[in-house]
Amino acid sequence: GENVEQHPSTLSVQEGDSAVIKCTYSDSASNYFPWYKQELGKRPQLIIDIRSNVGEKKDQRIAVTLNKTAKHFSLHITETQPEDSAVYFCAATPGTYKYIFGTGTRLKVLA
Amino acid sequence: DADVTQTPRNRITKTGKRIMLECSQTKGHDRMYWYRQDPGLGLRLIYYSFDVKDINKGEISDGYSVSRQAQAKFSLSLESAIPNQTALYFCATSDTGDSNQPQHFGDGTRLSIL
Numbered sequence: 089g090e091n092v093e094q095h096p097s098t099l100s101v102q103e104g105d106s107a108v109i110k111c112t113y114s115d116s117a118s119n120y121f122p123w124y125k126q127e128l129g130k131r132p133q134l135i136i137d138i139r140s141n142v143g144e145k146k147d148q149r150i151a152v153t154l155n156k157t158a159k160h161f162s163l164h165i166t167e168t169q170p171e172d173s174a175v176y177f178c179a180a181t182p183g184t185y186k187y188i189f190g191t192g193t194r195l196k197v198l199a
Numbered sequence: 200d201a202d203v204t205q206t207p208r209n210r211i212t213k214t215g216k217r218i219m220l221e222c223s224q225t226k227g228h229d230r231m232y233w234y235r236q237d238p239g240l241g242l243r244l245i246y247y248s249f250d251v252k253d254i255n256k257g258e259i260s261d262g263y264s265v266s267r268q269a270q271a272k273f274s275l276s277l278e279s280a281i282p283n284q285t286a287l288y289f290c291a292t293s294d295t296g297d298s299n300q301p302q303h304f305g306d307g308t309r310l311s312i313l
Contacts, residue, residue, distance in 0.1 A: 185247055185249065
């Protein structure tokens with residue numbers, strides 16, 4: 089069935105280091121891949137997204153890469169800061185309405 | 200700012216009770232969704248609606264029902280609540296387009312069933 093695997097489930101980095109979160113999807117029909125950040129007690133917020141006709145997208149300190157052949161996509165955060173600490177979710181979209189979310193990565197940035 | 204509003208934010212109730220969670224939005228989006236979030240399981244889709252006359256089941260619809268009262272309002276009901284429905288519930292909206300559009304979430308309703 090359709091699923092999205094997300095790794096790691098927890099990630100601790102020192103402030104200033106980079107963080108990478110990886111997702112693998114199963115349905116090759118997926119063509120849109122958003123990433124959400126959820127701070128403690130808050131709603132998930134879209135931070136970056138990528139469509140299948142693009143291999144990489146960058147927005148300041150965050151970037152997303154997509155390998156359609158391998159069905160992998162990754163979130164890269166550089167120069168991490170304490171306010172980057174949150175749970176991050178990836179999603180794949182095998183249909184026009186359907187989001188399949190990963191199980192989340194809890195990122196801790198240590199000062 | 201246009202937003203997605205959920206009420207109540209927190210609810211504690213007993214097994215067997217009927218509960219309604221409400222969602223309203225000022226984003227002008229046609230598409231609305233209900234998800235539940237459980238630790239370690241991410242977000243799972245309960246129901247979705249593409250317009251007032253369109254209601255569809257998601258992957259975990261058993262034990263839930265929905266009503267789309269207007270373009271801006273989409274409510275979720277638990278007819279007879281059970282403890283394993285204790286979770287964080289999110290409403291989301293998205294715009295209509297030829298390709299997938301970002302989903303915008305409300306603040307969530309934390310529901311505890313005793």
